[in-house]
Amino acid sequence: MISGSRSSLPGASAHGIRVRSLVPEDLSYVMELERQGHPHPWPESTFADCFRPDYRLWAAESNGALLGYAVVAYMVDDAHLLNICVSPDARGQGVGRLLLNYLIDAARNDSMDQVILEVRVSNYRAIALYLSEGFVEIGRRAGYYPDGAGREDARVMAVRFT
Ligand SMILES: CC(C)(COP(=O)(O)OP(=O)(O)OC[C@H]1O[C@@H](n2cnc3c(N)ncnc32)[C@H](O)[C@@H]1OP(=O)(O)O)[C@@H](O)C(=O)NCCC(=O)NCCS
Numbered sequence: 001m002i003s004g005s006r007s008s009l010p011g012a013s014a015h016g017i018r019v020r021s022l023v024p025e026d027l028s029y030v031m032e033l034e035r036q037g038h039p040h041p042w043p044e045s046t047f048a049d050c051f052r053p054d055y056r057l058w059a060a061e062s063n064g065a066l067l068g069y070a071v072v073a074y075m076v077d078d079a080h081l082l083n084i085c086v087s088p089d090a091r092g093q094g095v096g097r098l099l100l101n102y103l104i105d106a107a108r109n110d111s112m113d114q115v116i117l118e119v120r121v122s123n124y125r126a127i128a129l130y131l132s133e134g135f136v137e138i139g140r141r142a143g144y145y146p147d148g149a150g151r152e153d154a155r156v157m158a159v160r161f162t
Contacts, residue, residue, distance in 0.1 A: 017095060019102040022057035022069050024048070029066040037085035040146050047071070050082075056110075058103055060086070060095050070099045072107065072115075079107035081117040084126075096129055104133065104159065113162050118154035120145050127155065134159045 022030070027047055034041040050057055050071050056079075060068040068086035072079050081103065086095045107115050118141060119126050135157040143151035 017060055017062045017067060017098060019058055019060050019099060022059040022071075024051060026059055026066055026069070030069055033066065033068065033085050033087050034083075036088050042083065056103065056106055058099055058106075060099050068095045068099055070103050072103050074107075074110065074112060077111075077113040079103070079110070079112040079115045081115055096126075097133070100129060100133055108161050114158045114160040116156065116158040118144060118156055120147075121153045121155055127157075130157050130159075 027044055030047055031044050054074045056072040056074065058070045059066055067090040068084070070081065071083040072081050084096065084099060104115055117130070117135070119130065137155050138158045139156040141154040141156060144154035145152040
């Protein structure tokens with residue numbers, strides 16, 4: 001467990017784990033984690049499309065190994081968290097919280113009004129993390145996610161700065 005994992009930009013680090021910008025050279029490692037982390041992983045082309053000025057892509061690494069990543073799109077005044085994922089081997093040790101704190105601080109520093117996200121209603125782990133960092137539910141999107149042959153609802157959550 002990482003203690004004191006609140007970020008203090010730039011390059012927040014805790015116990016040898018640091019946050020830096022994700023770069024295109026990380027993509028093969030990202031895709032490994034993505035396939036392990038999500039029931040419906042993004043294709044590599046979707047990540048490649050995110051290397052744009054209005055996106056922020058963050059990597060958590062330790063000794064050169066990618067432990068997790070987050071993808072945030074800046075849409076007018078909203079920082080939209082599109083993806084956050086931690087290697088199964090590194091979960092439960094504070095890496096997700098480190099990344100989340102980092103991207104929240106970055107969004108605040110970039111004068112965003114809020115961080116907003118969707119999360120599967122069944123994703124209790126992620127929901128517990130978001131609630132503990134001050135996110136509140138602001139709505140639901142029915143059938144937002146594919147789920148086998150059916151669909152699953154999303155909770156829409158946000159943390160406001162203003
Ligand atoms: C959600 C995710 C990013 C969390 O990353 P993580 O590094 O494991 O999280 P942390 O170790 O920082 O834990 C933060 C909080 O998450 C919750 N959590 C973590 N592991 C948990 C577990 N096994 N059971 C229940 N809650 C858990 C807890 O609230 C925890 O806080 P605590 O340690 O103070 O109790 C990670 O589980 C993951 O990559 N999941 C697959 C991808 C995904 O679902 N992404 C979110 C899409 S919206």
